[in-house]
């Protein structure tokens with residue numbers, strides 16, 4: 388769709404997938420239709436107007452997982468997206484690259500903008516495609532080079548396992564093996580380079596923990612867009628994780644995630660958008676962005692029974708701990 392161009396001009400079109408199931412997304416270049424195409428066939432048009440800015444937070448927080456390079460609707464300049472977030476108290480952002488062009492973009496953006504640090508990796512849905520074309524080794528080598536190319540690359544991620552997309556894309560046993568091998572290699576990279584590991588786990592809780600246990604978890608790791616229940620939260624926390632909650636905790640069907648949020652100690656809680664995906668209630672279906680984080684944080688404070696300012700201060704501090712210091 389012509390109007391859905393990314394501002395990442397060197398790549399041309401880069402758009403958000405159509406899936407709004409409430410589960411974790413966060414990849415591109417998938418063999419799926421665009422959101423717009425779905426709307427046309429169903430006869431309905433999704434409202435892509437940006438939601439209004441919420442009331443500013445009483446203390447700054449960090450959006451620790453965002454895809455500023457993926458457009459949903461009209462592209463927004465990176466500096467404008469950062470400024471809109473800062474206006475409501477979301478003063479820093481972790482920009483996550485999901486493939487080689489995305490990783491290069493993330494490094495350049497972090498180098499240019501004080502508010503940003505970067506994560507670089509091959510998304511679990513990217514690994515099978517690269518393996519099938521014999522490019523996985525070269526791509527991993529390039530991720531390692533990018534990870535050491537700038538001091539503001541603090542994270543290896545997002546990596547992990549995605550059973551949901553894997554099942555849809557029909558890459559079979561070979562694809563599953565490639566996904567797991569890529570995950571193992573990213574864990575090794577995070578440990579060797581002393582970076583934070585950012586894990587994508589979609590319908591793969593047990594396998595993610597199995598692989599982590601076999602490889603040994605890095606010192607710092609984040610379960611991004613936490614999608615498990617309280618018992619799974621405890622298993623991750625026991626292994627040293629910070630748990631990052633997204634707009635999904637505001638969804639009606641997310642009682643298990645809310646229970647997980649309640650059992651997570653205050654010093655292990657993080658917040659993220661995974662923008663442009665996972666827009667919080669009441670704006671589901673509209674484009675997500677870091678300036679909407681206050682909606683999610685307020686919902687989190689209510690669920691946990693925390694004072695809002697105290698929760699914001701904790702999230703701000705926790706994010707620095709999780710990503711190896713301030714920036």
Ligand SMILES: [Zn+2]
Nearest residue numbers: 412413545587
């Ligand atoms: Zn993800």
Ligand SMILES: [Zn+2]
Nearest residue numbers: 412413545661
């Ligand atoms: Zn993501």
